[in-house]
Amino acid sequence: TDPLPGNCPHELGEDQRLLDISPADIEHVSQNIIRSHLDTCQFTSDELSRMTWNIHSQEDVRSLQNKTCETMWQLCAIHISNAIQYVVEFAKRLDGFMELCQNDQIVLLKAGCLEVLLIRMTRIFNPLNNTVFFEGKFGGIQMFRSLGCDDLVAAIFDLGRTLCRLDLSDEVIALFSAAVLMSPDRRWLTESSKVQKLQDRIFLALQKEIQKRHCNEDLLSKMVSKLPQMKTICNLHLDKLEFFRLLHPHIVDTFPPLYKEVFS
């Protein structure tokens, strides 16, 4: 097999398992992941660039703000649940994912799908005017006022801005999403070394992709440095949901089953 590219960030295990991967294998890993992303990313970049300047009017925003907290939560839960379905499809198409045991598939999806959504959000976020695509048009943070989760929404918009600043291509977004999904350190994994091997290959593919097209040498470490911020958002979202459930348990009962399954 071919030797390692010189600057692999990973420590080699005793079995030196990374040495078994040839450039052709890595290319194959890349292609599978990028294809899976493009097939499941909900909006093509063409569609997105056409939509960017389709912005909610003042009345649209006011009508969102006049919704009750319960209705707005319901609306967000429906959109998130819908987006999660695409992430599940993405995961299923990743080489190796369906070969993991069912427990581990569920663990990885439950732990990773909001992080993947946050990464995917950079595609649907316009940093020029701080807007995100919601309910058919772009709008700012004030759309979500009636949720009563200003800190959560502000944190999500902050992350959107910082990730957009990295100017990630669809290829890098695809590979980074896959790497985050295949995190071997998730609690309750039974075969984490299998997941570790899959993630190692994905990081090699990501590194190669960055070398190829981005002249930004430490892009990878910049992306990885956003992970704690994403984890904070996930925990904040769980806290908010728990609190909302205390106030309105019957409303949470009506949320889409997928949303409830992932977040409880």
Ligand code: MHQ
């Ligand atoms: C995806 C498409 C997508 C779909 C839904 C739940 C809560 C209390 C607060 C979008 C979050 C409010 C989400 C709907 C708000 C920040 C949520 C509600 C990429 C991600 C994206 C655009 C979600 C982004 C975050 C949104 C707007 O492919």
